C-alpha cells in the first residue's frame with residue numbers, strides 16, 4: 001500500500017493545508033453514502049473541498065483519497081467508488097480554508113449542491129461537494145480566492161493521470177451490498 005501511495009502525484013507535497021478534489025463521474029449511479037442515505041449521482045464533475053491538518057498533512061490525506069483499497073469512512077470515500085480523481089487543487093497554508101473554498105465553489109456559474117450535508121456534518125456549510133456539468137477552471141477559482149483572501153498563497157494544482165486513480169467499482173471493504 002505504501003508503495004502504491006508513494007507513486008501518486010501528491011506524495012511530495014510537504015505541509016498542511018486545504019484542498020479540492022476534482023472528481024469525474026462518467027455514468028449516473030445510485031449509491032449509499034454512509035449514514036447520509038442513498039443518492040443518485042448524475043454524470044459530470046464534482047468538486048470536494050477538504051483540509052489536511054493531521055499527521056502527514058496534505059500528502060497523506062490526498063493520498064488516501066486517491067487510494068482505492070481502504071475502509072469507507074467519510075462521505076467522499078463512497079463517491080470515490082464511482083468516480084475518478086482528475087485533479088487536486090491545494091494550498092499549503094496554516095489557516096483552514098475548506099469552508100470558504102466550498103462556499104466559493106458554490107458561487108460559480110453552473111454550480112449546484114448535489115446532496116445537502118455531504119461532507120459538512122460538522123459545520124454549517126450546505127455541502128462540501130459541488131456539482132458541475134463541466135470541469136471548473138482553476139484560474140477562475142484562484143482569482144476568486146485572491147479577491148477574498150489576498151494574503152493566502154497561490155493555489156497549486158496536480159493533475160492525476162487516469163491510471164493513478166482507478167474507480168473503486170464498489171469492490172472495497174465497506175458497507176456496499
Ligand SMILES: [Zn+2]
Pocket residue numbers: 098099102120123124125128
Ligand atoms: Zn464547511
